[in-house]
Amino acid sequence: MVKVRAPRSLPSSNDGSPLHHARNGPEAGAPVRVPKRRPSARPEAGEPLSYRARLLGLLGLIALVHAPLLRYGLIYDDGWTLRSNGFLRRGQFELGVLLSPEAAARHIPDATRPTLVAFDALSLRVLGLEPWAHHGLSIALHLGVCGLLARLLRALGVAEGPRLASVACFGLLAIHAEAIAVVSFREDLLAAALGLAAMIVAVRAIEAARLGAALAWGGAALGLEALACGAKLSAAPLPAILLALAWLRPGQGCARLARDRGRLALVVGLLGVGVALALAQTWIVHGGSPYGGDNPRILAHRIGLGPVLAASTKIHVGYLQQILIPLGLSPEYVDRGAGWLEPETVLASATLVGLVLAAIAVRRRAPLASFAVLAWLLACVPTSNLVGLPNMRADRFMYLPSVPLCVALAIALLALGRRLADYLPKPAESELAGPDLSAGLPLAVFVLMQGSFGLAEARVYVSNTTLWHEAARRAPESARAHALLGLERVGEVRRGDQLAPKVEAAAEDACRRAQRLDPVYELPQLCLGSLAIVRKDWVAAYEHHARAVELSVDRNDRPIAALAQLSLDLPSEWFDAHPELGDRRSLSIAWLERGLSAYPYSPELHAAAGRVYHRLGQPERALELYRRARSLRPDRWETVAAGVELALDLGDAAAAHRTWWSEAKVLGRADPATRSRLSRRLAVARTDPHFSLLHSLLDPGVFPYEP
Amino acid sequence: MSRKKFYALLVIAALSIAIGGVACGDTIEDLDNLDETYGAT
Numbered sequence: 001m002v003k004v005r006a007p008r009s010l011p012s013s014n015d016g017s018p019l020h021h022a023r024n025g026p027e028a029g030a031p032v033r034v035p036k037r038r039p040s041a042r043p044e045a046g047e048p049l050s051y052r053a054r055l056l057g058l059l060g061l062i063a064l065v066h067a068p069l070l071r072y073g074l075i076y077d078d079g080w081t082l083r084s085n086g087f088l089r090r091g092q093f094e095l096g097v098l099l100s101p102e103a104a105a106r107h108i109p110d111a112t113r114p115t116l117v118a119f120d121a122l123s124l125r126v127l128g129l130e131p132w133a134h135h136g137l138s139i140a141l142h143l144g145v146c147g148l149l150a151r152l153l154r155a156l157g158v159a160e161g162p163r164l165a166s167v168a169c170f171g172l173l174a175i176h177a178e179a180i181a182v183v184s185f186r187e188d189l190l191a192a193a194l195g196l197a198a199m200i201v202a203v204r205a206i207e208a209a210r211l212g213a214a215l216a217w218g219g220a221a222l223g224l225e226a227l228a229c230g231a232k233l234s235a236a237p238l239p240a241i242l243l244a245l246a247w248l249r250p251g252q253g254c255a256r257l258a259r260d261r262g263r264l265a266l267v268v269g270l271l272g273v274g275v276a277l278a279l280a281q282t283w284i285v286h287g288g289s290p291y292g293g294d295n296p297r298i299l300a301h302r303i304g305l306g307p308v309l310a311a312s313t314k315i316h317v318g319y320l321q322q323i324l325i326p327l328g329l330s331p332e333y334v335d336r337g338a339g340w341l342e343p344e345t346v347l348a349s350a351t352l353v354g355l356v357l358a359a360i361a362v363r364r365r366a367p368l369a370s371f372a373v374l375a376w377l378l379a380c381v382p383t384s385n386l387v388g389l390p391n392m393r394a395d396r397f398m399y400l401p402s403v404p405l406c407v408a409l410a411i412a413l414l415a416l417g418r419r420l421a422d423y424l425p426k427p428a429e430s431e432l433a434g435p436d437l438s439a440g441l442p443l444a445v446f447v448l449m450q451g452s453f454g455l456a457e458a459r460v461y462v463s464n465t466t467l468w469h470e471a472a473r474r475a476p477e478s479a480r481a482h483a484l485l486g487l488e489r490v491g492e493v494r495r496g497d498q499l500a501p502k503v504e505a506a507a508e509d510a511c512r513r514a515q516r517l518d519p520v521y522e523l524p525q526l527c528l529g530s531l532a533i534v535r536k537d538w539v540a541a542y543e544h545h546a547r548a549v550e551l552s553v554d555r556n557d558r559p560i561a562a563l564a565q566l567s568l569d570l571p572s573e574w575f576d577a578h579p580e581l582g583d584r585r586s587l588s589i590a591w592l593e594r595g596l597s598a599y600p601y602s603p604e605l606h607a608a609a610g611r612v613y614h615r616l617g618q619p620e621r622a623l624e625l626y627r628r629a630r631s632l633r634p635d636r637w638e639t640v641a642a643g644v645e646l647a648l649d650l651g652d653a654a655a656a657h658r659t660w661w662s663e664a665k666v667l668g669r670a671d672p673a674t675r676s677r678l679s680r681r682l683a684v685a686r687t688d689p690h691f692s693l694l695h696s697l698l699d700p701g702v703f704p705y706e707p
Numbered sequence: 708m709s710r711k712k713f714y715a716l717l718v719i720a721a722l723s724i725a726i727g728g729v730a731c732g733d734t735i736e737d738l739d740n741l742d743e744t745y746g747a748t
Binding site for chain 1: 720724734735
């Protein structure tokens with residue numbers, strides 16, 4: 001039997017690392033940069049590879065494994081945060097608004113994450129809305145995180161081999177599939193990239209020879225940490241993790257961190273200020289909780305914190321298992337509480353407490369293992385449900401916390417490989433033999449297993465239909481999964497004029513099941529309301545949408561848009577039964593006023609408002625709202641088609657034709673029924689003797705200004 | 708490690724993960740016909 005001993009600490013640099021320490025002179029002990037020698041000629045095929053080439057090759061492999069994501073669509077919350085987020089558009093984005101309480105008042109998506117919102121606005125300007133470009137950006141961010149991890153490990157004096165092994169483990173870890181595959185979850189990637197950069201700069205600040213340089217680097221670390229926490233508060237524990245590095249000293253390089261305790265305290269304090277700045281912004285915008293103090297979507301608000309924390313212990317043991325063996329990954333987990341005396345909870349709590357005690361007990365004998373466990377637990381704190389979250393569990397929560405575990409795992413697997421290599425036969429003359437490869441066997445098996453499961457898991461996120469189908473299959477008690485699956489099925493109607501009976505039955509089944517699973521959740525109501533719209537049952541549609549708005553604390557713009565339009569279709573008998581609501585017109589306008597003041601950046605709501613005023617015979621107001629809707633989301637064909645119809649209704653054939661021609665690309669995505677209706681109406685308009693082709697070409701159109 | 712050996716290993720790793728990715732998953736991919744959906748989180 002092979003006896004394996006876990007590595008006690010991070011292997012120190014053995015590569016002639018550029019960090020050396022001056023032994024004499026005024027800056028004794030301070031790191032000195034030694035210039036690298038550049039090879040004079042291109043290396044031959046048989047020559048050994050440099051560290052940089054091996055790192056680039058590894059990053060290339062990670063990129064290649066994630067390349068299939070480039071054909072994926074925009075799913076999950078991408079519509080809310082990116083596609084329909086008018087605040088990100090040119091002329092709408094205002095940093096002052098984003099950092100003020102107005103951000104919450106105007107319901108700017110992810111307003112408590114200003115770094116992410118600013119990043120999204122920039123990415124939208126540069127990349128447009130092409131899904132492949134945004135997936136490419138997510139992959140690039142992940143590669144950036146891998147590169148920064150390598151850089152941080154180098155700054156901590158870790159040797160080349162373990163550094164590359166750590167990057168391989170982290171870069172291909174299966175549990176990261178969700179964070180990388182869903183564009184709107186790049187908040188985790190951004191927070192990790194900025195957080196690791198803050199750590200690198202913080203290490204430089206601690207090692208700087210002069211106080212001035214230390215303050216400059218410390219200031220940079222503060223800024224990066226504030227930005228990281230501004231992307232997601234998952235980066236908030238990093239100052240504590242830096243302290244753990246200095247305390248446990250899992251590697252020789254880490255000893256330098258604790259050499260000057262005053263300097264360490266200064267840098268940790270500066271990082272803490274960065275965290276405090278991000279928390280202050282959250283406080284200013286949302287008054288404490290980023291999700292609202294009374295949000296019913298947070299389970300702790302419904303059943304209390306105790307049962308949620310009890311369930312959280314099981315969740316964290318589950319995370320550990322999934323990081324080690326990637327089984328049971330899912331796009332959806334059902335939020336539920338647990339009792340502290342349940343056997344599973346007792347076992348999970350004992351496991352976590354045992355891990356902490358063991359980590360403290362072996363901190364001198366095995367500082368790396370000790371650090372990995374304690375740093376992982378520290379990094380889990382923001383998503384540990386101590387502070388209420390709308391999702392108690394998600395694979396993406398483990399993106400940054402997995403870093404210390406990946407480093408420890410990589411080094412342990414390399415140590416295991418070295419032990420195994422001693423027992424494996426070595427053919428002396430074979431090209432592929434040698435300790436170089438056999439020592440890496442356990443690591444290779446682990447990385448290939450993780451990469452394979454990660455690639456398979458990422459396929460769940462190819463589209464919303466696939467996502468919610470899989471979510472309902474893997475989490476059959478999830479009301480959200482069934483409701484969103486039902487909504488996807490209702491959406492099938494847009495392909496044809498009416499819903500196929502089987503699809504309609506499946507949609508209703510999903511909506512009703514979701515309602516049974518959570519009667520006070522808005523999504524099942526929206527599902528039933530949308531189904532009623534398809535069935536042209538306006539009363540049921542109105543009442544389900546009104547109930548959804550009553551239950552939901554946010555994202556009510558589209559339900560309000562539906563309510564404003566449905567108000568115009570309600571029968572007189574219904575108004576007779578509800579005299580307090582007035583007539584169709586006043587009810588519709590009341591909904592619009594409520595919605596437009598609360599959601600000034602919602603393109604769907606502005607377009608719906610334009611349609612309502614269009615129907616009410618107020619074309620100027622309708623045109624104004626269509627133009628606003630178009631400026632908030634230029635790629636939305638429904639708004640452009642409505643603008644063409646308005647121009648035709650007003651008898652302005654020139655503006656209608658000009659818009660039809662100039663917006664051909666956007667209107668090309670319209671459904672066939674709308675396209676043929678517009679085409680017919682335009683053809684009729686051309687028969688008018690006053691119609692002039694030249695006049696149409698010179699007309700500015702319905703949307704004269706470029707958005 | 709020589710360049711040849713390193714690149715060969717990378718190619719083998721990529722192929723292994725691609726094959727493993729197909730073998731480990733049972734997801735049936737389906738494309739969306741909507742570009743407006745309700746957010747989930």
